[in-house]
Amino acid sequence: MTDAADRTGPAPVMQHVNGALRRVPPSLLYVGGAAWGGWLFWLAATGGLGVEPIEALEHRYGKLALQLIVAGLAVTPLRQWAGLNLIPFRRAIGVLAFGYVLAHFLVWAVLDVQTLSAIWADIVKRPYVTIGMVGFATLIPLALTSNNRAIRRLGPVRWRHLHKLAYPAAVLGAVHYVWLAKGLQFEPLFYLGAILGLLALRLVPRKVRVAG
Numbered sequence: 001m002t003d004a005a006d007r008t009g010p011a012p013v014m015q016h017v018n019g020a021l022r023r024v025p026p027s028l029l030y031v032g033g034a035a036w037g038g039w040l041f042w043l044a045a046t047g048g049l050g051v052e053p054i055e056a057l058e059h060r061y062g063k064l065a066l067q068l069i070v071a072g073l074a075v076t077p078l079r080q081w082a083g084l085n086l087i088p089f090r091r092a093i094g095v096l097a098f099g100y101v102l103a104h105f106l107v108w109a110v111l112d113v114q115t116l117s118a119i120w121a122d123i124v125k126r127p128y129v130t131i132g133m134v135g136f137a138t139l140i141p142l143a144l145t146s147n148n149r150a151i152r153r154l155g156p157v158r159w160r161h162l163h164k165l166a167y168p169a170a171v172l173g174a175v176h177y178v179w180l181a182k183g184l185q186f187e188p189l190f191y192l193g194a195i196l197g198l199l200a201l202r203l204v205p206r207k208v209r210v211a212g
């Protein structure tokens, strides 16, 4: 434990919240996240997502992926600055984020673009797709090593280094969104700002955090 919240302990309210959260099994997150993805697919298949269901599904999965990436990046600052302990849920958040990026990619590739040559053409010709693809590729080693066996095999130091790949992946995901949006729109810039802000918080020297 490294900061004021850790040394003096979280505020009493936060201790209650953390106590309540400890009783929530992280598996609930996997079940809820997967069920939500399946529900959206069902809606798309049955006309519940409007007249362009494939596009709508692709967008919903992409947005959820980005939101989960932001949530994953917020776990450490929330603990360090507010004493809120979401660490037990971090792996589930990360794995779900990857699942949604994968689903987003598959809807695009299999249901939308459909042919290998067109998929390849889009990846090399459209910069925002290229950036999304690099972000997706960056997340693959993280997803493959998000299990206890990988942590044991790599050792905690190498594992932690490897998982810093989440930072460029998050930035690439947000830049992908900013790029594909027509003109400068608030929402994509908001996600990019949130990600850069959460990453910047990690650079705040420990002493300032202790004083804060």
Ligand code: HEM
Residues within 6 Å of the ligand: 058, 059, 060, 062, 063, 064, 065, 066, 069, 101, 104, 105, 108, 123, 129, 132, 133, 134, 135, 136, 169, 172, 173, 174, 176, 177, 180
């Ligand atoms: C870290 C990885 C990624 C993240 C976080 C992400 C996120 C997003 C988001 C938030 C949107 C906009 C959704 C909306 O407008 O509501 C989007 C759209 C899109 N993404 Fe991704 N994406 C990622 C990777 C990819 C990959 C790998 C591909 C394909 C190779 C891809 C292709 C697309 C396409 C085609 C659109 C829709 C563009 C349009 O409608 O004009 N994305 N993505």
